[in-house]
Amino acid sequence: xxxxxxxxxxxxxxxxxxxxxxxxxxxxxxxxxxxxxxxxxxxxxxxxxxxxxxxxxxxxxxxxxxxxxxxxxxxxxxxxxxxxxxxxxxxxxxxxxxxxxxxxxxxxxxxxxxxxxxxxxxxxxxxxxxxxxxxxxxxxxxxxxxxxxxxxxxxxxxxxxxxxxxxxxxxxxxxxxxxxxxxxxxxxxxxxxxxxxxxxxxxxxxxxxxxxxxxxxxxxxxxxxxxxxxxxxxxxxxxxxxxxxxxxxxxxxxxxxxxxxx
Amino acid sequence: xxxxxxxxxxxxxxxxxxxxxxxxxxxxxxxxxxxxxxxxxxxxxxxxxxxxxxxxxxxxxxxxxxxxxxxxxxxxxxxxxxxxxxxxxxxxxxxxxxxxxxxxxxxxxxxxxxxxxxxxxxxxxxxxxxxxxxxxxxxxxxxxxxxxxxxxxxxxxxxxxxxxxxxxxxxxxxxxxxxxxxxxxxxxxxxxxxxxxxxxxxxxxxxxxxxxxxxxxxxxxxxxxxxxxxxxxxxxxxxxxxxxxxxxxxxxxxxxxxxxxxxxxxxxxxxxxxxxxxxxxxxxxxxxxxxxxxxxxxxxxxxxxxxxxxxxxxxxxxxxxxxxxxxxxxxxxxxxxxxxxxxxxxxxxxxxxxxxxx
Numbered sequence: 001x002x003x004x005x006x007x008x009x010x011x012x013x014x015x016x017x018x019x020x021x022x023x024x025x026x027x028x029x030x031x032x033x034x035x036x037x038x039x040x041x042x043x044x045x046x047x048x049x050x051x052x053x054x055x056x057x058x059x060x061x062x063x064x065x066x067x068x069x070x071x072x073x074x075x076x077x078x079x080x081x082x083x084x085x086x087x088x089x090x091x092x093x094x095x096x097x098x099x100x101x102x103x104x105x106x107x108x109x110x111x112x113x114x115x116x117x118x119x120x121x122x123x124x125x126x127x128x129x130x131x132x133x134x135x136x137x138x139x140x141x142x143x144x145x146x147x148x149x150x151x152x153x154x155x156x157x158x159x160x161x162x163x164x165x166x167x168x169x170x171x172x173x174x175x176x177x178x179x180x181x182x183x184x185x186x187x188x189x190x191x192x193x194x195x196x197x198x199x200x201x202x203x204x205x206x207x208x209x210x211x212x213x214x215x216x217x218x219x220x221x222x223x224x225x226x227x228x229x230x231x232x233x234x235x236x237x238x239x240x241x242x243x244x245x246x247x248x249x250x251x252x253x254x255x256x257x258x259x260x261x262x
Numbered sequence: 263x264x265x266x267x268x269x270x271x272x273x274x275x276x277x278x279x280x281x282x283x284x285x286x287x288x289x290x291x292x293x294x295x296x297x298x299x300x301x302x303x304x305x306x307x308x309x310x311x312x313x314x315x316x317x318x319x320x321x322x323x324x325x326x327x328x329x330x331x332x333x334x335x336x337x338x339x340x341x342x343x344x345x346x347x348x349x350x351x352x353x354x355x356x357x358x359x360x361x362x363x364x365x366x367x368x369x370x371x372x373x374x375x376x377x378x379x380x381x382x383x384x385x386x387x388x389x390x391x392x393x394x395x396x397x398x399x400x401x402x403x404x405x406x407x408x409x410x411x412x413x414x415x416x417x418x419x420x421x422x423x424x425x426x427x428x429x430x431x432x433x434x435x436x437x438x439x440x441x442x443x444x445x446x447x448x449x450x451x452x453x454x455x456x457x458x459x460x461x462x463x464x465x466x467x468x469x470x471x472x473x474x475x476x477x478x479x480x481x482x483x484x485x486x487x488x489x490x491x492x493x494x495x496x497x498x499x500x501x502x503x504x505x506x507x508x509x510x511x512x513x514x515x516x517x518x519x520x521x522x523x524x525x526x527x528x529x530x531x532x533x534x535x536x537x538x539x540x541x542x543x544x545x546x547x548x549x550x551x552x553x554x555x556x557x558x559x560x561x562x563x564x565x566x567x568x569x570x571x572x573x574x575x576x577x578x579x580x581x582x583x584x585x586x587x588x589x590x591x592x593x594x595x596x597x598x599x600x601x602x603x604x605x606x607x608x609x610x611x612x613x614x615x616x617x618x619x620x
Contacts, residue, residue, distance in 0.1 A: 057486055083488030097479035099545060100472070107469075108476050112488040114469045118497060121471075124464035129276070132468060136275045175487070 008035040010179060010211050011056065016065035018051055025051040026235045038205055039213045040222045043232035044255060049215040050092055052232065053181045057082040057089055083112055086178030090168045090185060098157035102167050105156055106142055109174030110135045142170045146200060162193040169200060180204065182214035186221060194218065198225055223247065265613040281463055298452060303445040311444030318558045319455045320513045325538040325550035326462055327505030333544035334466055335498035336478030337387050338395055341402035343531030345503050347523055348376040348406060349510030351416050354425045358418065365430045365437065369511045376507020377500040384499030388492055403529055410523040426520035438515045447516050454512065458505060463547050465501065474498050541594055543601025552602035561587060
């Protein structure tokens with residue numbers, strides 16, 4: 001368990017409502033994410049989990065509600081603002097830069113940490129070269145951490161699925177995120193790969209103190225690694241609490257198993 | 263057997279990030295540069311300079327420019343001809359205004375002017391993608407050429423509507439016009455292109471290049487990582503147009519000497535450069551050179567073979583040459599859609615193992 005305080009709120013979403021035309025993706029959802037915790041968002045297909053992550057990092061703009069991140073309250077996030085504020089994410093359907101190598105993908109994750117302009121870049125001299133090498137050093141730590149040294153220079157399009165997921169996590173970690181959003185990091189993986197991925201997630205949380213919000217369908221994993229869970233169904237929050245509380249919640253059981261209407 | 267990287271260990275990130283991390287590649291490139299700079303100028307004649315080497319270099323530079331935009335940043339453009347024209351006319355006007363300023367500086371400024379024009383025509387890319395963007399850049403193609411043809415100021419009201427380069431000395435050596443020696447023209451072009459190739463490589467392997475490729479491969483993820491699409495796309499348009507503008511200035515000043523916009527910079531020119539990068543390889547610096555070599559050299563080779571070898575009439579040979587070139591382009595695209603640069607890469611991977619299979 002991490003040593004730092006668990007009670008400080010890092011992010012709070014309040015009464016978020018999001019709709020696309022007549023479709024209500026999220027209605028009146030509120031929950032908070034505390035510093036240093038692993039927060040899971042679960043729910044059946046189409047419950048609005050991915051939409052929730054997209055709202056948090058500013059890709060979707062909710063019609064109602066507010067988001068308070070690091071003490072600053074806003075009606076909506078902007079993608080660039082979220083990235084600069086230390087929110088990084090991975091995607092349900094891998095969104096790597098397929099034409100680039102593993103190394104370049106992860107280096108791209110450090111985009112917000114690099115600033116040298118076109119002129120120095122063109123000369124590849126002085127500040128730009130120093131900056132490049134400093135960041136390369138950090139990226140190598142991420143590569144070591146995720147045990148992907150051998151595929152450093154391989155174009156990611158050629159990698160198998162499990163490794164691509166890992167590279168994507170690496171790209172997010174390269175940004176040294178405060179809040180890491182993981183959208184189904186274990187989807188389509190076999191048991192061994194899931195174990196590896198769980199280990200990386202927990203180590204990230206414990207060693208770097210990164211706060212993690214993840215969406216996952218594998219209940220075993222969710223119950224094992226999360227501190228608190230929030231359950232969405234049809235765009236509404238139906239339950240919240242520790243894994244044990246959620247497991248025992250009647251609403252959750254009904255949502256997953258269905259309820260008889262006789 | 264000879265192309266092995268065994269034993270070449272990297273002990274710093276700086277050496278691992280070198281442009282040519284493998285010693286043999288480094289030696290090969292240094293060799294080529296030595297021959298190009300110190301060998302060729304002694305043997306070059308009018309024919310080799312004007313028909314082969316200078317057009318090859320100029321087209322490689324234009325290809326490099328378009329490759330930055332299309333190959334690295336994924337924004338399709340059909341306005342290359344027009345941007346070359348901007349560079350050509352800018353250098354023409356600048357030489358007229360400031361005849362005593364160094365020609366190299368004027369060419370550089372012409373590139374900057376083209377970059378500014380490129381950014382303006384790149385603005386639609388923030389809203390539209392793919393084929394629609396290509397059509398938007400077609401607007402640049404037609405509008406700019408029309409402008410250069412219509413407004414007398416651009417061609418100094420010359421009665422023919424053509425612009426002709428003034429004789430310019432570069433550090434006392436004549437580099438433009440009929441009196442310039444082939445070696446001088448060639449060396450002047452080669453120096454500019456070698457320098458710009460190096461800077462292009464530096465840009466694409468750094469942060470800016472990665473942000474272009476990120477936008478190309480997955481723009482949504484790029485945005486969520488903190489890359490600003492506006493900045494990335496417009497900087498790609500600017501750098502690309504700068505290269506194309508310099509290519510245009512050299513095409514006009516050093517290669518042709520006098521041009522007429524409707525002929526020299528029409529839509530065919532845009533397609534020509536697009537073919538160069540598609541055949542050479544999108545998203546590859548080497549690709550621009552291989553593609554330019556293919557497009558420039560092959561017709562000459564075929565013509566010589568047909569006229570000299572089989573005694574075909576030169577008019578007929580001209581037509582057959584276009585047919586054959588088209589067929590070859592299709593053939594190459596089917597065999598290797600990633601272009602000649604990819605073939606070269608595959609060959610190198612094979613060579614690493616040759617002659618042992620493991």
